[in-house]
Amino acid sequence: MKKVGIALLGLGVVGSGTYRILESKKEKIMRDFGVELEVRHVLEKDTSKAVALGIDLSKVSCDIENVVKDDKISVVAEFFGGIEPARTFLLAVLKAGKSIVTSNKELFSKHWPELEAAAKETGAGIYFEASCGGGVPIIRALHESCQGNDILEIKGIVNGTTNYILSNMSEHGSDYAETLKEAQKLGYAEANPSADVDGFDSTYKLSILSSLAFNKRVPYTSIYREGISKVTIDDIKFGKEFGLTVKLLAISKNVNGKIEAHVYPAFIPDDHPLAKVSGAFNGIYVVGDNVGELMFYGKGAGDLPTGSAIVSDIVYAATRAEHRRYPFILEAEAQDFNDDFVSEYFLRLTVKDETGVLSAITGILGKAGISIDSMVQKAGSNGKATLAFVTQKTTELTFRKALSELEAAPCVTEINSVIRVEK
């Protein structure tokens, strides 16, 4: 039987989960895929983690040369996260002709071309199923199941932390700050939550997914980004009256060859397949021009779910002589981005509770060519009222212009929030 040596770089949560799966499924993988996977080396400075997993310490070090120089290692899985030393180590490994497997979305979205070039030189493979959607096999699906399609749209809930926070706000009516604190206490959010709540993590993932889907590099820097910290419990409550649920969405569209790529909190209809993706789950909705709508759903993080995706890549790499190539990635960077995209908008305003106010506001919107789909008005205190609108489709620039006119209108006390609506 074919025997393939593996190295694991790091024994954090996912690294440890991967090791446990490789051990517990060793026999199964031999039986079903005809390959014996042997973990020959582990890079980890905290040896207690290796001891806890029962790994012989003779296999553990901090020196990447122990991996690079071992000819029997042909697949290297990286769990460090962040750019360095992951980048340097993986480049060294690829140059030695070993295939890499990673869940590192930040590294991958920022340095894919460099890694791909190194892999191309030696014929090694690059696998990154675990970089997007945790255990959800979305990379395989985009690359190996949609070949007869032009992908028109991706709409994903790809960050479990923000989805947990928004789901909890929605279910329990608690506010953002309180829910974030709770999530931090439970380990669902980091002490510094910015990478998640400000949407950076989602932009890295959307960059990878969009590049695959559109077969052009979509740099994460080209992705418009808004986080969830401004979403209030009032927005969620008004949304419910319109039959809408708020989610942090990673959206990219190919509109007549122009790419639109955005990460922002958005309302979706309660009956959209993504609306039921709650808590730490991820859901990725894909539209192809031939296959139509597809959706993929599963756990977006965690030792064993993400470890499952890593092991899937390891088995894939270990059983194939020809590795996958992404020919586009070195060649074409998407140039044509559409800033003035079309959307619907949820708009919540505090206004003076006077005769003629509604007419003045709808007048401003009407003059800008923005039609109103639905409206809710609530009386407030101190002679004020709240108006919430959902518009029909308009362009971002048109809406922004109308918004500045609303801001200047004497009857408008405050523009409380603007959230895009994706139907």
Add this chain to the structure above:
Amino acid sequence: MKKVGIALLGLGVVGSGTYRILESKKEKIMRDFGVELEVRHVLEKDTSKAVALGIDLSKVSCDIENVVKDDKISVVAEFFGGIEPARTFLLAVLKAGKSIVTSNKELFSKHWPELEAAAKETGAGIYFEASCGGGVPIIRALHESCQGNDILEIKGIVNGTTNYILSNMSEHGSDYAETLKEAQKLGYAEANPSADVDGFDSTYKLSILSSLAFNKRVPYTSIYREGISKVTIDDIKFGKEFGLTVKLLAISKNVNGKIEAHVYPAFIPDDHPLAKVSGAFNGIYVVGDNVGELMFYGKGAGDLPTGSAIVSDIVYAATRAEHRRYPFILEAEAQDFNDDFVSEYFLRLTVKDETGVLSAITGILGKAGISIDSMVQKAGSNGKATLAFVTQKTTELTFRKALSELEAAPCVTEINSVIRVEK
């Protein structure tokens, strides 16, 4: 560039859709996958179909020898459906070393070992993504994304016709016979609808999915089967009061090495990911011991969605020298089936509207060790009432035994329906 010759056997709905995709995406597939696909021969007796697609009639015949003898054809896609002549033709093609692609679930579930043996002899490949779930890439997901898992459970809505009927009954309150007639008029159901409504189509698909998932052959004849024709609008209405939605489910479970495989209408909670899979969509829910819950959703039929899955297999086969093998399929047939499986049950009874009836019935259930989860009672006419229960977990045999006691009880006028509940 690598050039691969293709043959299409049949130009029905999916065959024509496949041809259209191969033509319209020819350039894309060359650019992204480095292979030129050329349709070199088509088997079809109705030449008008070939003319409609613009296929040169010199490439069209009814003779499989034209395919077998063409050395430049290396991938053959079959669209005949049914057993013959598909079986004979595909065996001939495999023996000539050509890979096959099929959406033919009946043939595949009945003759997989024979086809696999023929493929093994010549090193050809067998691809059947389109056989289950239409455009949904569930075969790839089970075989190439879950390698590090033992699959514990599959729960699928895999038949669009029955899902269309049940969704419509639920949404419009129309009865079964009326909805079936409507579906036939719209082309969603066949004139003889038995293959769909009696659950045969779902058992073929579940046989294929379970064999892959459990890595043992699960013959369709080992699958317990009930169709949807007994589901009434009253069941659906009572289900709604319990927060349950009825679906025709294809379920298989691996319970401590014993396989349970069933196709039957079942209630699922309204908030289960499958409950929102409506109309002609398919949804397949998979639980792996490491990855946890996954769900795959998309169009279960149609020229272009199913054609998309076929083209995906064609590209996969055309770009690989090493074809996929399923080592288990010739070797191990699952032997250990569990007949006395555990489920919850929805039970609807017409009873005499008298004092003591409820106590008598709950007494019978209680004596059998069956606990009641929830209950609704409705007064009827002529001194009768309707009782609807949802039980807690019990075994099929226990429930069947209690049911025969209920049937014999003087206070029970009729047992209207029994529908399993899957939570």
